[in-house]
Amino acid sequence: MTTLLQINASLFADASQSSRLADEFVTAWRARHADASVIVRDVGRNTVPHLDGERFGAFVTDAAARTEVQNEVVAFSDALIDELRRADVIVLGLPMYNFGIPSTLKAYFDHIARAGVTFRYTADGPEGLLKGKKAVVFATRGGRYAGTPLDTQTEFVRNFLGFVGITDVEFVYAEGLAISPDAKTAAxxxxxxxxxxxxx
Ligand SMILES: Cc1cc2nc3c(=O)[nH]c(=O)nc-3n(C[C@H](O)[C@H](O)[C@H](O)COP(=O)(O)O)c2cc1C
Incomplete structure (x- = not known):
């Protein structure tokens, strides 16, 4: 049985292009793998708080010494990480907003990068601990930036996922969505x- 984790990050809810492509991938996958199970984490609809000093402080406080509030912060992060651990395939809807990734997705990344949990430092450098997974990323953009220095997303997302151990990452682009109806349809x-x- 395969477990898919679909992460949506759009502010457009049902009208999101990236979430729709992620949905279509999940549907196509399920048509071929009847026993697949799907977890959906929508950080666009349910935004993730910024990682401030208080929240990061919870991560680095010994479990026995945490306050109730710190326990809640760690439990939230643990739940996100548990979904990733369970997933064989991660399907990420990745809108471009103001030349970067949605801030709620950055906040999600900040809550899953945990030393000793999803990565660790070794004598040979950092080692990602979320191994053996595949990620498919659906990058949607109003303009066209793939392969240019203005595409700040691809390298960042690939590096971040690699840092936590997810190195098999495929990007699918739908670009030029705001250029014209024809360009949108073609993309x-x-x-x-x-x-x-x-x-x-
Ligand atoms: C707040 C905002 C900022 C945007 N910034 C960019 C941008 O910097 N570059 C770009 O090509 N498109 C930009 N767009 C267009 C989106 O990338 C496009 O609408 C895409 O479909 C977003 O994916 P989504 O529909 O899944 O949210 C922006 C859209 C919004 C709403």
Missing amino acids: LTQAQQTIERLAA
């Missing part, structure tokens, strides 16, 4: 064709 059609190939 989404191309992404859908890639979905069929990836889910096969």
Whole structure:
């Protein structure tokens, strides 16, 4: 049995292009793997708080010494990490907002990067602990930036996922969505064709 974790990050809820592509991938996957189970974490609808000093302080306080509030912060982070641990395939909807990733997705990343839990430092450098997983990222943009220095997302997301051990990462782009209706249709059609190939 495969477990998929679908992470949506759009502020557009049901009208999101990246979440829709992620949905289509999950549907295509399920059509081919009847026993697949799916966990959905929507950080666009249920935003993740910024990692401030208080929240980070909870991570680095010994379990026995944590306050009730710190325990809640760690329990929230643990729940996010548990979903990742259970997942074989991570399906990430990645909108571009103001040349970067959605701030709620950054906050999610900040809550899953935990020393000794999802990565550790060794004599040879950091080692990611979330191993043996595949990630498929659906990157949607109003403009076209893939392969240019203005695409700040691809390298960052690939590096971050690699840092926690997720090194098998495939990006599917739907770009130029704001350029014209024709450009939008062409980009989404191309992404859908890639979905069929990836889910096969
Ligand atoms: C607040 C905001 C900022 C945006 N910034 C960018 C941008 O910097 N570059 C870009 O190409 N598109 C930008 N867009 C367009 C989105 O990338 C596009 O609407 C895409 O479909 C977003 O994915 P979503 O529909 O899953 O939210 C922005 C849209 C919004 C709402």
